[in-house]
Amino acid sequence: MSVLRSFFELEANRIVLNFAHGLIYFLMGFGVLIKSKRWSELTLAKALPWLGAFGILNALGDWGLVFLPIQTAVFSEQMMSILWVLDAALLALSYACLLMFAAKLLGETKPEWVWLPRVVPALYGVWLAALVIGLVRTGLQWELDLRLTRHFEVLYRIGFAFTGSVAGAWALSLQREELERLELQASIPPLMWVGFSLLLHGIAAGLIVPEGSFFSSYFLTDRMVFEWTGLPVRLLTGASGAVVAFFILDSLDVFDDEFQRRIDAANRLQAVMDERLRIARDLHDGIIQTLYAVGLNLEGLILSLKQGAPGAEDEIRSIMRSVDGAIQDMRRYIVRLKAPNEEASLDEQLRLLVRDLQREARIPVRIKADPVEAGLISAEAIMDILLIVREAVSNAVRHARASEVRIALVRDERGINLSIVDDGIGFDPEQRPKGAAGEHLGLDNMYRRAASVGGHLSIHSEPGHGTEILLRVPLNP
Known part of the structure; x- marks a missing residue:
């Protein structure tokens, strides 16, 4: 335990951890955006871009934690205060995208909740406006801004990260019915693992608050977890993010399966249309022509009977053979339409x-x-x-x-x-x-x-x- 604690207490190792944390989420977001299909009719496809945006924005925010400390020797305290606030706003926006993913998926799955996606931008707007007002009141003072940012970080962690993770896990579990109906059961287990990993992420990123915030006396803090386990909270959120990335990309093979089903359905439809065209052509060339000839022969027979010409019986037999042939052809087409x-x-x-x-x-x-x-x-x-x-x-x-x-x-x-x-x-x-x-x-x-x-x-x-x-x-x- 002490070895782990000593390892992660080193500033260089924390920087590497933050960079790796961001890389995991960037790869997850980029992979989701690449593999999600806008043409898909699956409910999941309509919400996936928001999950991809969450991964990429969260990665950018994490990398801000890596590169901003390097700039302290270059920028003034006031400028650094602004940069830290912008980084916090970016991380809050990333978790707002996670909440939007859950809201969009729930709204598409449950028609009575179609209004949910409209609530998320309003919540983020309120959070951002309150942060700006607080910063204006502090006069952009370095120490006060950092403390205020920590308070607002707890708000977006609980309001966006935890709520979005739990709601997202629930929304993913609701996709089971649609996937079973479309016979795409192979994608169900990976999606369930994604939901479970989101729950873990929500607990680690949403309910474990930073040390020194107003809420630290009411919640479990990242420092307490580090003292107890020797593991930083970001290692836990990074691990859950890696699991989410692995299983969400695995589950997105459902779009390939759906595309193949569309191709198969199109091929079946084309086969049906070809068979209809074939039967229509054969009916026209065979039975219809035979019946047309029968009609002409009957007209000739009527004229022969009126004139008392011999050979009427032979003409009748010929017509009967033609009609019998047409009946046999029709029977053949009817049998052809029967499934084996x-x-x-x-x-x-x-x-x-x-x-x-x-x-x-x-x-x-x-x-x-x-x-x-x-x-x-x-x-x-x-x-x-x-x-x-x-x-x-x-x-x-x-x-x-x-x-x-x-x-x-x-x-x-x-x-x-x-x-x-x-x-x-x-x-x-x-x-x-x-x-x-x-x-x-x-x-x-x-x-x-x-x-x-x-x-x-x-x-x-x-x-x-x-x-x-x-x-x-x-x-x-």
Whole structure:
């Protein structure tokens, strides 16, 4: 104990401590201002700039304690008195920013307390005005100014530092509900540690008053703590500040998580819009055109019946086939919109899909599939894989005039390999027109779906030799 006391009684060591104290708070404030995101919709983001301002202003005030004593040989006592008062006002302003952080966070969290941020500037204004009036009355006398400054230091320590720390810790604890609702639980423990550290800081910086003030007979003083423990109070506030800095910067990863969630939501929305556009295009090119042709055929049939022309029965059968094709297309689109069963594995859902496709296509669709346990492929990836298979089989039947389709699913240690082979007329993938066949066959959509699940799709075909589609999709990590 005596060794510690002797160490910190040295003026040089106290200067180093004050400088390190300021450096800790400067790094904390600078880090908060850099990592806080104004675009964020989190309640915490709206109050963080005030916490950053607290750290930087507090650091500047601490460094004033380091450099002002050096100036005593340069400036007069009156000028030094003014500089010390300005430093005290700067430290008070820093703690007013801490109180503003708490008030802003509480006001954003609790709508009934939205008025709280307007109170803090008024409190600081009253404190500063009272200090100026007191200085004017003392006539800027060195000894009297120092004593008066100590009295007002106690006021801002209790009113701003202690109140701001306690209110800030409480306000941080109220953010748990929002973070849990947004599934950002990873940031909750660091924020709780920040709140706990703020409480310790509030006790050390707010309730332990400087020696020689009017309030020193009513409160625990920094000299008493030093005599009992051998540790200066600034070491305690510096340690609590370091803990706050570490955990607040750790918790601010929540903004990266929120940004990633926004990207994921935007990607999901884009996927929905792409699918809607795809269905709208297919409806226009397929069902609507079929129904339009049915309407024209019916008009021609009415005219034929009026004229008693032969062949009306064949025309009716042709129209019925067209209507049946439109019904099958509509059923296919409805099935496409259904979400897959998340509890079923990929191979099970593929078999169910093949059963439906065989009924719709009216040609043999054969499947051989290795078991792929549920969870190895995400539900979103399974949906895209099923849509790729459906598109491939549909193209084989509608455009390649295939008489058989074979599907094979093979699983290895890193992923699944899916092949879809037909015996149709084939085509040249390098020469397909991008504006026509590329859209009509839906190949572009198949490539996009494969890329969206981190997979790779390749198509091998040539005229007269059928088509083979290969899809490689990695397993979930």
